[in-house]
Amino acid sequence: MAYRTHLMVCTGTACVSCGSFKIKELLEEEIKKQGLDDEILVVGTGCQGFCAQGPIVVVQPDDIFYQLLSPEDIPYLVEEHFLKGRPVKKMMYTPPGEKTHIPTVNEIGFFNKQRLIALRNKGLIDAEKIDDYIGRDGYNALIKILTAMTPEDIINEIQKSGLRGRGGGGFPTGIKWEICKKSEEFPKYIICNADEGDPGAYMDRSIVESDPHAVIEGMLIGARAIGAEQGYVYIRTEYPLAISRLEIAIEQAREYGLLGEDILGKGFNFDLEIKQGAGAFVCGEETSLIHSIEGISPEPSQRPPFPAESGLWGQPTNINNVETWANVPRIILRGADWFSSIGTEKSKGTKVFSLVGKINNTGLVEVPMGITLREIIYDIGGGVPNGKKFKGVQIGGPSGGVVPASLIDLPVDYEKLTEVGSMMGSGGMVVVDEDTCMVDLSRYFLEFTSDESCGKCTSCREGSSAMLEVLTRITEGHGKEGDIEFLEELGYAIKDASQCGLGQTLPNPVLSTIKNFRHEYEAHIKDKKCPAHVCKALIDFHIDADKCVGCTVCAIKCPVKAISGNRKEVHIIDQSECIKCGICKTVCKFDAVTVE
């Protein structure tokens, strides 16, 4: 059956939670009702990246982008657009602060500055149909390596491409494969790391949900190169949709004989198994992950030996991140020269980032290495909402650091981010504005990492609690002279003495904010003030007598009845009662409540 129009309904996790399955069902119903069901096909896709606007439907081939759809919209949409050919403007995207809507995906800034390699199939295929993947060049790279390339050729190509691990470390993928290939021990294993423990990050989930076969094909190529016949995908239990799509994909690949024995009749054997992870952050560390697959307590172990020499069950093991794997088929198919033409001198290709925090367009973006932060935050992200001032961006999750606003023109790649005290990490970007307190933000990340420390090394276990204690004390208004120096000293000591990446990086958010926002720490400690007005112990609410008109609203809304005053008279806050909830400030229409 040939359809004239395909409706690409996002059924990624975020959109599903806003009801996109219902939208899909209603679309199918209404289309049938209008007798259009043999002209128009409704397709469920993985995450299309613009999650804040969900539920999302993209109309192809016209490229029209509908967003924030509700079930009531659907009958009208189907009749107007699909029966009568009149696209419905009010369901299109309008950038914040602007008045005119933008009809097509291609014209929306969030999309058109992106460059897709790992996410090239997002929104274009039904992740549960292997034929959709095949129609977009899928498994072509597999044919190429089985018919025209030796394992050495594959490794050369990956090395030449400059691909580096997308899971955080940025280690050159080709070199890692080569080490594992060189080992004479058999069997060998390969692993896909889909543990994705950074709070707020979801690029790996999204790749698996929207294009699971890209990961499978990447692993097939890696297995062929190093000589492995068994692979594992380690994925967290909290990702049920991704797990189910991956299960379906593996099943379909087996049916087609793309996994299993004698693949494509070329005498190559490889099969894949899913292992569900317990979810602790440290499980994403490679040695810990391997222990978890082996069924023993997931604690990191000393490296060397590296997994490439002695990994799963003591055998040579190659482990790569989801996004790393998803890049592999494209590199093979389009060539190392193509891939290495994108990016900077030492960082090639693209990187997927999850853009969250104080930013207008939250979502998932894939951009070429070397793009500036300004382009990501303003052109793609649409800037900071409500006219607030951009203050910085925390990159790399709890192991990363904050890049301050003054470095907005920094080109984003592995080296540049490390130089300024941050890191690529797995690609979490949290944008912060003037209302974010940097001391409080570091405290938040440290609370997370100290909680996730496996406790094996004293430096990491005790050091992180000691740092957390000092940070908490500072935010509670009891900071002392010398605290900053203590945090710095302890931070560097923890980095040096800890065994795995968790301990080695956990001081980063604190160290980078001390470096770039030292005055904020000083204000907390010396002046007992929180410049961003976040730390409750350091702020007071007052009513400005010149502005207050005595409307009584604040007095009525205050949850602890801390405000008194007669109608039409200036109101007063009783500081001993006030719990600093900020409600009075929000409800006062006359801007009379101030924070100090």
Next chain:
Amino acid sequence: MPKLNIQDLEEIRKKVRKAALLREGISNAKITVHMGTCGIAAGARTIMNTLIKIVEESGRDDVIVTTSGCAGFCSREPMATIELKGETPVKYSDLTKEKIIKIFEEHVLNGKIVEEYALALGSEREP
């Protein structure tokens, strides 16, 4: 489903290629059927159904059929616009099933405008 060899895989790819191209918006010819109220009343749906059928029969996977609203010329409905890649769009009016088949064969497949049915060359733009 039996295990595939390389040829089988290429066969599948050929079969699903059209859907993939359509989703990417890649085409060499775009046919727009005007679906205003009077267009539908005058039989635009028949034109649409016929087109979908003949495009499929032709085996061409680079032709897109789409719709637009009222063309503002009720008396000449049903109407369709044909736009070959890199060429000026041509509007055809007073269509019937037979006419659209002829237009498809001559204009879309062979690149010859069917002047006797053509209403106007070019599509009006906002000033």
